[in-house]
Amino acid sequence: MEEWEEYEYKPKSVKEIFVEMKNTAEFMVDLAYSSVLFGEKELAEEVIELEEYLDMLNYHLMVHAVLAARSPKEAEQITSILHMAHSIDDISNAAADLAKMILEEVELHPIIKQVILESEEVIGRFIVTPDSILVGKTLEELKLASNTGVWILAVRRGKRWLFDPDGDFKILAGDVLIGRGTQTSIDYLKEIARGVIKVIGNE
Amino acid sequence: MEEWEEYEYKPKSVKEIFVEMKNTAEFMVDLAYSSVLFGEKELAEEVIELEEYLDMLNYHLMVHAVLAARSPKEAEQITSILHMAHSIDDISNAAADLAKMILEEVELHPIIKQVILESEEVIGRFIVTPDSILVGKTLEELKLASNTGVWILAVRRGKRWLFDPDGDFKILAGDVLIGRGTQTSIDYLKEIARGVIKVIGNE
Numbered sequence: 001m002e003e004w005e006e007y008e009y010k011p012k013s014v015k016e017i018f019v020e021m022k023n024t025a026e027f028m029v030d031l032a033y034s035s036v037l038f039g040e041k042e043l044a045e046e047v048i049e050l051e052e053y054l055d056m057l058n059y060h061l062m063v064h065a066v067l068a069a070r071s072p073k074e075a076e077q078i079t080s081i082l083h084m085a086h087s088i089d090d091i092s093n094a095a096a097d098l099a100k101m102i103l104e105e106v107e108l109h110p111i112i113k114q115v116i117l118e119s120e121e122v123i124g125r126f127i128v129t130p131d132s133i134l135v136g137k138t139l140e141e142l143k144l145a146s147n148t149g150v151w152i153l154a155v156r157r158g159k160r161w162l163f164d165p166d167g168d169f170k171i172l173a174g175d176v177l178i179g180r181g182t183q184t185s186i187d188y189l190k191e192i193a194r195g196v197i198k199v200i201g202n203e
Numbered sequence: 204m205e206e207w208e209e210y211e212y213k214p215k216s217v218k219e220i221f222v223e224m225k226n227t228a229e230f231m232v233d234l235a236y237s238s239v240l241f242g243e244k245e246l247a248e249e250v251i252e253l254e255e256y257l258d259m260l261n262y263h264l265m266v267h268a269v270l271a272a273r274s275p276k277e278a279e280q281i282t283s284i285l286h287m288a289h290s291i292d293d294i295s296n297a298a299a300d301l302a303k304m305i306l307e308e309v310e311l312h313p314i315i316k317q318v319i320l321e322s323e324e325v326i327g328r329f330i331v332t333p334d335s336i337l338v339g340k341t342l343e344e345l346k347l348a349s350n351t352g353v354w355i356l357a358v359r360r361g362k363r364w365l366f367d368p369d370g371d372f373k374i375l376a377g378d379v380l381i382g383r384g385t386q387t388s389i390d391y392l393k394e395i396a397r398g399v400i401k402v403i404g405n406e
Contacts, residue, residue, distance in 0.1 A: 015314050015321070022322045029294070036287070077312035083304055084239070084315055090297035091232070094290040101286055109280035111218050112287055118218070119225045146387045149349045184349045 014064045018085065021057045024050055025088045027164055028095035030153050030180045034123050035102045037116045038178070042161050043154065047099035054092045061085050123178065124150065124186035130173040131195030140167030147200050148192070149185030154178045217267045221288065224260045227253055228291045230367055231298035233356050233383045237326050238305045240319045241381070245364050246357060250302035257295045264288050326381065327353065327389035333376040334398030343370030350403050351395070352388030357381045 012020075028050050035043035065082060069075040101108065116123060128134050134142065145151050155162045155169070156176040162169070171177070179189065191197040215223075231253050238246035268285060272278040304311065319326060331337050337345065348354050358365045358372070359379040365372070374380070382392065394400040 015317055018314065018318045019322050022318060023324075026322075026324055032290075073310065076310045080304060080309050080311045080315060083309065084301060084318075087235075087297040087301045090300070091294055094293035094297070097293070098287060098290045101283060106283050106286065107276065107279040108283045111221065112283060114218055115221045115225060115287075119222050119229075121226075121229055143387060145385045146352045146391060149352050151385075182348045182354075184346060188349060 014061060014068070017057050017061045017064065018081070021054055021061065021085060021088050024054050025092040025095070027153065028092050032095040032098035033116050034153060034178050035099050037113055037123050038125060039102060041102055044099035044102035046163055047095055048103070051092055051096040054089065058085055058089050120182065121180055122183050122186050123180055124190065126177040126179065126189055126193035128171055128173055128175045128177065128193050129195045132193050133198055133200060134171045134193060135173045136170065138168050138170045139165060142200060148189045150179040150181035150189045152177050152179045217264060217271070220260050220264045220267065221284065224257055224264065224288060224291050227257050228295040228298070230356065231295050235298040235301035236319050237356060237381050238302050240316055240326050241328060242305060244305055247302035247305035249366055250298055251306070254295055254299040257292065261288055261292050323385065324383055325386050325389050326383055327393065329380040329382065329392055329396035331374055331376055331378045331380065331396045332398045335396050336401055336403060337374045337396060338376045339373065341371050341373045342368060345403060351392045353382040353384035353392045355380050355382045
């Protein structure tokens, strides 16, 4: 799901649709906080596009799920799927509401950025310098989430944004990464991106 | 905030209340998925208690925030705080709705657990064996979130649950940890908890 712009719905199993809904909603929350923190309209716009995408997934999930019910027991079980999908949809709507603050150019209270920076899960921005050991490596090779505790949400290369990069995404010098993690993890990856720390994880 | 049962509201700054709201809502989502995955009613009950706690925080935030407005510009900025607090509250309500599935003993479709296990952010349960290097160390010493990528949500010791453990929480043999991370991180910590892997992070 590298390029959301190119997204087209391809028939999938109920499970695949459902997993994608859950992943998308969680990603939307992180991206919404990132858009607020950095005042980046493009991140906010992506959240709104993802909301529409998730609504469509939800619709397909419901159609598939309702069709599958063949007995009262199955109907009750399938209701549990619709229940969870509804909660996921609520989360995605909350993320979209957050992103709308940026799109509607609401005057933000300075406290808002502090709250995002000081909560347990922090959003960080990492500028990759030519000296960094990240340069020329893929996310798969680096295993950033396991090795640093930072989850990469989006990458800006020049004027282009890439969202939710795959494992085969190769980092280049000058890339701006946006990621989510603990304060310690964020600080650690910042030093790696700056080229100050030259080892990563269990190397 | 180790023992939610003992929680009492102490006057705090708007920022502190707001940070606690954001942390609580995110924790509630993870805990709700954990309750669904493991069918643990106590985790679900905790989510419901946290929802009430968050409602109270939200009320205090609103009172503080509204009182602080002294000019139209401040009023607009403060509206942004209420806007974000509303989104956080929506997320916490979605988590509570998820947890209610467990409390209302809804018959769950088997796909639901698979979806939680197969999404990008996975919930894992770790039984700490006497051989594990985790035994006798605090979460602070271990820096689990940074070193393994797993965030500990709750710990069961015997029949007692501890939620959102602090850094000074010391792990004992027999503890059952519930944590959130990527599949790779979860697998890694499982081996550490089992005593198979004897080093952690950058040691």
